[in-house]
Amino acid sequence: MFKRVLIANRGEIAVRIIRACQELGIETVAVYSDADKNALHVQMADMRCRIGPEDAAESYLNKEALLYAAYESESDAVHPGYGFLSEDAEFAKMIVRAGLTWIGPLPETISLVGDKDAARAAIEPSGIPMAKGSEPLKNNEMALAAAKEVLYPAILKPVSGGGGKGMFIVHDENELKKVLQVVDVTKIRYYFEHYIERSRHIEVQIVADNFGEVIHLGERECSIQRRNQKLLEECPSIALSDEMRERVGKLAVAAAKSVHYSSIGTVEFLFDLATHEFYFMEINPRVQVEHGITEAITGVDLVRTQIKIAAGEPLDFAQKDIKFRGHAIECRINAEDPDNNFMPAPGKISFMHEPSGPRIRFDSGVTAGLSIEPYYDSLIAKVIAHGRTRGDAIKIMQRALNEFIIEGEDIKTTISLHKRILDDNYFRTGNIDTQFINKRLPIYNKEPKKLSLKEKLNLKSMISENLTMVFDAGINDFEE
Numbered sequence: 001m002f003k004r005v006l007i008a009n010r011g012e013i014a015v016r017i018i019r020a021c022q023e024l025g026i027e028t029v030a031v032y033s034d035a036d037k038n039a040l041h042v043q044m045a046d047m048r049c050r051i052g053p054e055d056a057a058e059s060y061l062n063k064e065a066l067l068y069a070a071y072e073s074e075s076d077a078v079h080p081g082y083g084f085l086s087e088d089a090e091f092a093k094m095i096v097r098a099g100l101t102w103i104g105p106l107p108e109t110i111s112l113v114g115d116k117d118a119a120r121a122a123i124e125p126s127g128i129p130m131a132k133g134s135e136p137l138k139n140n141e142m143a144l145a146a147a148k149e150v151l152y153p154a155i156l157k158p159v160s161g162g163g164g165k166g167m168f169i170v171h172d173e174n175e176l177k178k179v180l181q182v183v184d185v186t187k188i189r190y191y192f193e194h195y196i197e198r199s200r201h202i203e204v205q206i207v208a209d210n211f212g213e214v215i216h217l218g219e220r221e222c223s224i225q226r227r228n229q230k231l232l233e234e235c236p237s238i239a240l241s242d243e244m245r246e247r248v249g250k251l252a253v254a255a256a257k258s259v260h261y262s263s264i265g266t267v268e269f270l271f272d273l274a275t276h277e278f279y280f281m282e283i284n285p286r287v288q289v290e291h292g293i294t295e296a297i298t299g300v301d302l303v304r305t306q307i308k309i310a311a312g313e314p315l316d317f318a319q320k321d322i323k324f325r326g327h328a329i330e331c332r333i334n335a336e337d338p339d340n341n342f343m344p345a346p347g348k349i350s351f352m353h354e355p356s357g358p359r360i361r362f363d364s365g366v367t368a369g370l371s372i373e374p375y376y377d378s379l380i381a382k383v384i385a386h387g388r389t390r391g392d393a394i395k396i397m398q399r400a401l402n403e404f405i406i407e408g409e410d411i412k413t414t415i416s417l418h419k420r421i422l423d424d425n426y427f428r429t430g431n432i433d434t435q436f437i438n439k440r441l442p443i444y445n446k447e448p449k450k451l452s453l454k455e456k457l458n459l460k461s462m463i464s465e466n467l468t469m470v471f472d473a474g475i476n477d478f479e480e
Contacts, residue, residue: 001311002026002076002101006049007041008066008091009081011365012379013287014041017079020303029073031066033059035373040365047073060084060376063091070100077101077310083377086286087114103310105263105285112259113283116159117191123258123280128251131270131279134192137185143192147176150194159189167228169195200239200271201225201434202278204252205294205302208262209309215319216249217298220290222268224421226342226437231414232421234329235293238390238430239271248278255283264291264306273433289382292361293328296386327390329397331418333404334378338417339445345412346372352407355400359386372411380406380413390430398422420444 005021006029007014018028018041030045033052042048049069052059059065061084070078078095080086080103092107104110113119117136124130134146136159147154147170156168156179168183170176183190205217221237222230236245252267266288268281291302300317309315336342352368364381366372372380383400387393401419421427424440 002307004029004047004073004075005077005079005103005307006031006066006070006073006075007045007079007081008060009079009084009086010036010039010041010060010376012363012382013081013083013289013365015044015365016363017081017303018044020301020307023301024304024307026307029069029075031060031069033375035371035375038370040367040370049073063088063094066091067094067098070095071098075100077103077307079103079307080286082286082289087284089114101310103263103307105261105265109259109261110285113261113285114160116157116282117189119259119283120280123255126254126258128255128258128280129277131196132194136189136191139186140180143180143185143190144173144176146192147173150192153195153197154192155195156183156190156192159191165229196270196272196279197433197435198273199223199434200237200273200432201230201268202237202240202248202271203266203268203284203288204248205264205266205288205291206252206256206261207264207300207302207305207309207315208256209315210262210312211314213315213318214253214256214261215315215317215322216252217294217300217302217322218324219245219248220293221432222290223432223434224427224436225434226441230290230332231437232329232331232418233290233293234327234390234393235297236324236327237271239273244276244278251278251280255280259283261285263309264302270434289332289379290330292363292382292384293330293386296328296361296384297324297326298322299325326386326388327393328384328386329390329393331383331397331401332414333380333383333406333418334414335372335380335411336378336414337412338414338441340412342414344374344378345410346374346378347408347410348372349406349408349411351405353403353405354381355383355403357399357403359396360384360400361386372408391428394422394428417441417444420447 004027007017021028027046029047030042031049031051032042051065085091089107089111092102092110095102132150134150137143153171158166168179201222202219203222204219208214219237220233220235222233224232255267266284269278271278295302335346337345348371349368354362361384385393385397387396401415
């Protein structure tokens with residue numbers, strides 16, 4: 001096992017990795033920009049290395065600085081977390097060439113699955129269903145022809161990258177022409193896929209060691225999204241029967257084997273609600289933000305497992321050992337204003353009360369007194385509820401969100417939006433798809449806002465004070 005691991009990341013995921021390393025008896029090295037010098041992950045690590053100035057959002061993308069920090073700290077391995085350089089094959093190669101261990105898939109695998117066109121070509125011979133797609137586009141004329149070929153509606157995707165960024169859904173040629181005014185397909189490689197509007201976003205957690213063993217840990221429902229980025233995830237998906245669950249699990253394992261995958265990762269599918277067919281989307285070669293809900297229902301610690309695989313250990317469990325218990329929901333709480341087009345709303349946290357109690361997990365990289373920086377991702381925390389059933393998990397999450405209080409100048413959060421989603425009968429009955437937020441958000445914005453417990457107490461106090469003033473002034477003054 002490693003003696004010391006450098007974490008090439010920050011925030012919640014850095015804290016998560018530190019905790020896994022502590023349980024394995026591994027020392028940790030935190031890296032930080034000046035903006036993060038007092039951050040929670042920096043306080044928790046055994047060692048810390050400065051890698052950049054305050055105004056540099058690129059600090060955590062500085063490959064040379066990160067490699068030097070690993071060398072100076074005498075680390076054995078580097079864990080990239082998610083985001084930043086976690087899917088950068090060149091950085092992974094730099095780490096390996098320096099004689100260190102990369103905690104993740106092989107650099108060659110990252111390159112392959114990171115190129116969606118190459119990944120589709122590698123996986124296609126296995127017979128896994130795929131939505132009709134195009135070749136990478138070279139110019140606008142090719143884009144117009146390709147969109148017609150794959151059939152509208154179509155989704156324009158960058159060949160490289162993930163996380164739902166840089167994607168555009170077009171329903172006709174006029175919409176596409178508007179998109180092509182802001183997207184230069186001659187500089188950034190894009191391609192088209194036919195877009196399935198009535199679909200669910202289903203992803204399958206895979207675990208693969210370096211000895212050819214590949215298993216899956218079930219699926220996650222990730223259909224509650226805004227701008228193709230996830231807001232709320234749950235596990236398992238109530239849309240799938242046992243037969244469908246077994247089928248998509250086998251498809252995910254086949255996809256992983258097609259690219260000789262090792263480490264933990266996620267195979268993503270679109271589930272067509274009309275045909276009940278699963279269409280391959282991509283493989284994410286890293287730990288996912290939402291990994292905690294899979295941990296909740298399987299009991300498998302994914303980050304610890306990932307570290308042990310990187311250290312050369314075989315899996316100590318098989319597919320037959322995986323049992324699914326109950327239902328888990330994760331709410332991503334971001335520093336964003338859902339009533340103002342999800343505009344970022346960072347700031348210093350003056351007060352924060354974390355939800356806790358039975359069957360609640362709270363993962364965060366901030367505390368009261370720290371700031372949510374404008375340079376980085378707006379994630380404040382992930383709240384995970386684990387119940388016996390989906391209905392049970394919803395009630396537990398509602399209780400947790402009512403407990404969650406975060407205050408600070410200029411800070412707004414998505415807590416209120418999550419409360420509305422959980423209270424929505426469409427969500428509660430499972431009547432959801434990838435367009436859920438687009439359809440329901442305009443309705444939420446027209447509804448009167450429900451007050452939190454704290455707001456109710458403040459309102460009660462204000463009413464009481466005003467009534468006292470009225471009675472003290474006398475009835476004649478009140479009438480005036």
